[in-house]
Amino acid sequence: MKKLLYIDACIRDELSRTKKIATPIVDALKEKYDVRTIVINELELSVVQKDLILKRTSGIIDPMVMSWAESVRDADRIVIAAPFWDMSIPAALKNFLELCSILDVTFKTDDKICYGNCKSEKLLYITTRGMDISTGDVLEQGSSYLNALSWLWGMGTLQTVSAQNLDYVSEEEIEKKIEKAIAEGLEIIKDF
Ligand SMILES: Cc1cc2nc3c(=O)[nH]c(=O)nc-3n(C[C@H](O)[C@H](O)[C@H](O)COP(=O)(O)O)c2cc1C
Numbered sequence: 001m002k003k004l005l006y007i008d009a010c011i012r013d014e015l016s017r018t019k020k021i022a023t024p025i026v027d028a029l030k031e032k033y034d035v036r037t038i039v040i041n042e043l044e045l046s047v048v049q050k051d052l053i054l055k056r057t058s059g060i061i062d063p064m065v066m067s068w069a070e071s072v073r074d075a076d077r078i079v080i081a082a083p084f085w086d087m088s089i090p091a092a093l094k095n096f097l098e099l100c101s102i103l104d105v106t107f108k109t110d111d112k113i114c115y116g117n118c119k120s121e122k123l124l125y126i127t128t129r130g131m132d133i134s135t136g137d138v139l140e141q142g143s144s145y146l147n148a149l150s151w152l153w154g155m156g157t158l159q160t161v162s163a164q165n166l167d168y169v170s171e172e173e174i175e176k177k178i179e180k181a182i183a184e185g186l187e188i189i190k191d192f
Contacts, residue, residue, distance in 0.1 A: 004033035005075035005120075009040040009082035009093035017166055020178050022081035022126045025161070025185035029079065029192070036071055040092050043068075048098040061102060069100040077192060078120045078155055080146065084129035084162075088141040097149060106153045116154015122192055123155045126185065128178075130167035135160045159192075161185040 006026050010019035029035060046052060046062075055061070061069075072078065082089045100106055108117045125146050133140050143160045150158050161184050163177040 001034040002076040069105040081126040121156040129164040132165035
Protein backbone atom coordinates (compact mmCIF):
# COMPACT_ATOMS: atom_id res chain seq x y z
CA MET A 1 0.00 0.00 0.00
CA LYS A 2 1.25 3.49 -0.81
CA LYS A 3 2.12 5.85 2.02
CA LEU A 4 0.31 9.05 2.95
CA LEU A 5 1.61 11.49 5.53
CA TYR A 6 -1.06 13.47 7.37
CA ILE A 7 0.31 16.52 9.17
CA ASP A 8 -2.36 17.55 11.67
CA ALA A 9 -1.69 21.15 12.66
CA CYS A 10 -5.22 21.74 13.98
CA ILE A 11 -3.92 23.45 17.07
CA ARG A 12 -7.32 23.78 18.78
CA ASP A 13 -7.73 20.02 18.44
CA GLU A 14 -11.32 18.91 19.25
CA LEU A 15 -12.54 22.52 18.95
CA SER A 16 -11.04 22.89 15.50
CA ARG A 17 -13.33 23.40 12.51
CA THR A 18 -10.38 22.59 10.24
CA LYS A 19 -10.12 19.19 11.96
CA LYS A 20 -13.85 18.59 11.42
CA ILE A 21 -13.23 18.95 7.69
CA ALA A 22 -9.96 17.03 7.63
CA THR A 23 -11.02 13.98 9.66
CA PRO A 24 -13.58 12.46 7.24
CA ILE A 25 -11.31 13.23 4.28
CA VAL A 26 -8.29 11.54 5.88
CA ASP A 27 -10.49 8.64 7.04
CA ALA A 28 -11.59 8.11 3.43
CA LEU A 29 -7.96 8.22 2.29
CA LYS A 30 -7.17 5.37 4.72
CA GLU A 31 -8.95 3.05 2.28
CA LYS A 32 -6.32 3.82 -0.36
CA TYR A 33 -3.23 4.68 1.67
CA ASP A 34 -1.24 3.56 4.64
CA VAL A 35 -1.63 6.78 6.65
CA ARG A 36 0.99 8.06 9.09
CA THR A 37 -0.25 10.97 11.19
CA ILE A 38 2.00 13.57 12.77
CA VAL A 39 0.11 15.71 15.29
CA ILE A 40 1.94 19.01 15.64
CA ASN A 41 0.49 19.60 19.14
CA GLU A 42 2.14 16.39 20.36
CA LEU A 43 5.66 17.32 19.27
CA GLU A 44 8.35 19.07 21.24
CA LEU A 45 9.58 21.51 18.64
CA SER A 46 12.86 23.32 19.10
CA VAL A 47 13.00 26.65 17.29
CA VAL A 48 15.41 26.83 14.39
CA GLN A 49 17.97 29.29 15.71
CA LYS A 50 21.74 29.74 15.51
CA ASP A 51 22.82 26.65 17.52
CA LEU A 52 20.54 24.36 15.57
CA ILE A 53 21.74 25.72 12.22
CA LEU A 54 25.38 25.30 13.30
CA LYS A 55 24.70 21.71 14.36
CA ARG A 56 22.80 21.03 11.15
CA THR A 57 25.63 22.36 8.98
CA SER A 58 28.00 20.08 10.88
CA GLY A 59 25.74 17.16 10.06
CA ILE A 60 24.26 16.80 13.56
CA ILE A 61 20.52 16.27 13.26
CA ASP A 62 18.23 15.14 16.06
CA PRO A 63 17.13 11.57 15.13
CA MET A 64 13.46 12.40 15.82
CA VAL A 65 13.63 15.44 13.53
CA MET A 66 15.35 13.31 10.89
CA SER A 67 12.53 10.75 11.10
CA TRP A 68 9.95 13.52 10.50
CA ALA A 69 11.89 14.81 7.50
CA GLU A 70 12.25 11.28 6.12
CA SER A 71 8.48 10.78 6.48
CA VAL A 72 7.93 13.92 4.41
CA ARG A 73 10.49 12.74 1.83
CA ASP A 74 9.11 9.21 1.51
CA ALA A 75 5.34 9.84 1.47
CA ASP A 76 3.49 9.18 -1.80
CA ARG A 77 0.91 11.80 -0.83
CA ILE A 78 0.81 14.52 1.83
CA VAL A 79 -2.17 16.12 3.57
CA ILE A 80 -1.72 19.18 5.77
CA ALA A 81 -4.59 20.46 7.90
CA ALA A 82 -4.04 23.83 9.57
CA PRO A 83 -6.17 26.85 10.49
CA PHE A 84 -5.48 30.24 8.93
CA TRP A 85 -3.55 32.18 11.52
CA ASP A 86 -2.15 35.67 11.11
CA MET A 87 -2.83 35.45 7.38
CA SER A 88 -0.80 32.25 7.00
CA ILE A 89 -0.18 28.94 8.73
CA PRO A 90 0.35 28.57 12.51
CA ALA A 91 3.96 29.16 13.62
CA ALA A 92 4.14 25.64 15.11
CA LEU A 93 3.57 24.18 11.64
CA LYS A 94 6.09 26.58 10.08
CA ASN A 95 8.52 25.54 12.81
CA PHE A 96 7.96 21.85 12.04
CA LEU A 97 8.55 22.50 8.34
CA GLU A 98 11.71 24.52 9.05
CA LEU A 99 13.02 21.61 11.13
CA CYS A 100 12.32 19.24 8.22
CA SER A 101 14.17 21.46 5.76
CA ILE A 102 17.28 19.28 5.64
CA LEU A 103 19.67 19.24 2.69
CA ASP A 104 19.78 15.85 0.97
CA VAL A 105 16.59 14.79 2.76
CA THR A 106 13.68 17.02 1.74
CA PHE A 107 15.66 18.96 -0.87
CA LYS A 108 18.95 18.84 -2.72
CA THR A 109 21.24 21.31 -4.43
CA ASP A 110 23.53 21.23 -7.43
CA ASP A 111 25.34 24.34 -6.16
CA LYS A 112 23.38 26.53 -8.56
CA ILE A 113 19.81 25.87 -7.47
CA CYS A 114 17.90 23.89 -4.88
CA TYR A 115 15.47 21.25 -6.02
CA GLY A 116 13.01 18.90 -4.41
CA ASN A 117 13.85 15.46 -3.08
CA CYS A 118 10.37 14.36 -1.98
CA LYS A 119 8.38 11.59 -3.58
CA SER A 120 4.88 12.98 -3.20
CA GLU A 121 3.04 13.92 -6.38
CA LYS A 122 0.11 15.60 -4.67
CA LEU A 123 -0.27 17.81 -1.62
CA LEU A 124 -3.67 18.54 -0.09
CA TYR A 125 -4.02 21.56 2.20
CA ILE A 126 -7.14 21.78 4.35
CA THR A 127 -7.86 25.02 6.14
CA THR A 128 -10.51 27.32 7.61
CA ARG A 129 -10.37 31.09 7.77
CA GLY A 130 -12.09 33.47 10.14
CA MET A 131 -12.45 36.31 7.65
CA ASP A 132 -13.92 36.26 4.17
CA ILE A 133 -10.61 35.66 2.42
CA SER A 134 -10.46 33.23 -0.49
CA THR A 135 -7.75 30.81 -1.55
CA GLY A 136 -5.32 32.64 -3.84
CA ASP A 137 -6.21 36.12 -2.54
CA VAL A 138 -3.09 38.24 -2.04
CA LEU A 139 -3.97 38.34 1.68
CA GLU A 140 -4.03 34.55 1.85
CA GLN A 141 -0.49 33.46 2.58
CA GLY A 142 -1.19 29.85 3.57
CA SER A 143 -1.57 28.22 0.19
CA SER A 144 1.01 30.51 -1.44
CA TYR A 145 3.59 29.51 1.18
CA LEU A 146 2.83 25.79 0.90
CA ASN A 147 2.90 26.05 -2.88
CA ALA A 148 6.36 27.63 -2.74
CA LEU A 149 7.59 25.06 -0.25
CA SER A 150 6.19 22.29 -2.41
CA TRP A 151 8.22 23.69 -5.31
CA LEU A 152 11.37 23.67 -3.14
CA TRP A 153 10.88 20.18 -1.70
CA GLY A 154 9.02 18.57 -4.59
CA MET A 155 5.87 17.63 -2.67
CA GLY A 156 3.68 17.75 -5.77
CA THR A 157 0.72 19.74 -6.99
CA LEU A 158 -1.07 21.67 -4.26
CA GLN A 159 -4.84 21.51 -3.93
CA THR A 160 -6.61 23.49 -1.24
CA VAL A 161 -9.87 22.71 0.53
CA SER A 162 -11.11 25.63 2.57
CA ALA A 163 -14.02 27.21 4.38
CA GLN A 164 -13.94 30.94 5.01
CA ASN A 165 -15.69 33.73 6.92
CA LEU A 166 -16.31 31.27 9.75
CA ASP A 167 -15.92 33.85 12.50
CA TYR A 168 -18.69 36.08 11.11
CA VAL A 169 -21.61 33.76 10.38
CA SER A 170 -24.14 31.77 12.44
CA GLU A 171 -23.46 28.27 13.80
CA GLU A 172 -25.88 26.95 11.19
CA GLU A 173 -23.94 28.61 8.36
CA ILE A 174 -20.65 27.34 9.80
CA GLU A 175 -22.00 23.78 9.70
CA LYS A 176 -23.09 24.26 6.07
CA LYS A 177 -19.67 25.59 5.11
CA ILE A 178 -17.97 22.66 6.85
CA GLU A 179 -20.22 20.15 5.07
CA LYS A 180 -19.52 21.84 1.71
CA ALA A 181 -15.76 21.72 2.29
CA ILE A 182 -15.93 18.03 3.28
CA ALA A 183 -17.86 17.28 0.07
CA GLU A 184 -15.26 19.20 -1.97
CA GLY A 185 -12.44 17.33 -0.28
CA LEU A 186 -14.09 13.94 -0.84
CA GLU A 187 -14.47 14.84 -4.52
CA ILE A 188 -10.80 15.85 -4.81
CA ILE A 189 -9.55 12.63 -3.21
CA LYS A 190 -11.35 10.49 -5.79
CA ASP A 191 -8.35 11.39 -7.94
CA PHE A 192 -5.66 11.83 -5.29
C1 LIG B 1 -4.23 32.82 16.77
C2 LIG B 1 -5.28 33.05 15.71
C3 LIG B 1 -4.97 33.83 14.61
C4 LIG B 1 -5.92 34.03 13.62
N1 LIG B 1 -5.60 34.81 12.54
C5 LIG B 1 -6.51 34.98 11.56
C6 LIG B 1 -6.19 35.76 10.41
O1 LIG B 1 -5.12 36.32 10.28
N2 LIG B 1 -7.13 35.88 9.44
C7 LIG B 1 -8.36 35.27 9.52
O2 LIG B 1 -9.15 35.37 8.58
N3 LIG B 1 -8.68 34.53 10.60
C8 LIG B 1 -7.78 34.38 11.61
N4 LIG B 1 -8.11 33.63 12.71
C9 LIG B 1 -9.41 32.95 12.75
C10 LIG B 1 -9.27 31.51 12.28
O3 LIG B 1 -8.71 31.44 10.99
C11 LIG B 1 -10.63 30.83 12.22
O4 LIG B 1 -11.34 30.97 13.43
C12 LIG B 1 -10.44 29.35 11.90
O5 LIG B 1 -11.67 28.76 11.58
C13 LIG B 1 -9.83 28.63 13.06
O6 LIG B 1 -9.66 27.29 12.72
P1 LIG B 1 -9.90 26.11 13.76
O7 LIG B 1 -11.36 26.14 14.15
O8 LIG B 1 -9.52 24.91 12.99
O9 LIG B 1 -9.01 26.37 14.94
C14 LIG B 1 -7.20 33.45 13.73
C15 LIG B 1 -7.50 32.67 14.86
C16 LIG B 1 -6.55 32.49 15.85
C17 LIG B 1 -6.90 31.65 17.06
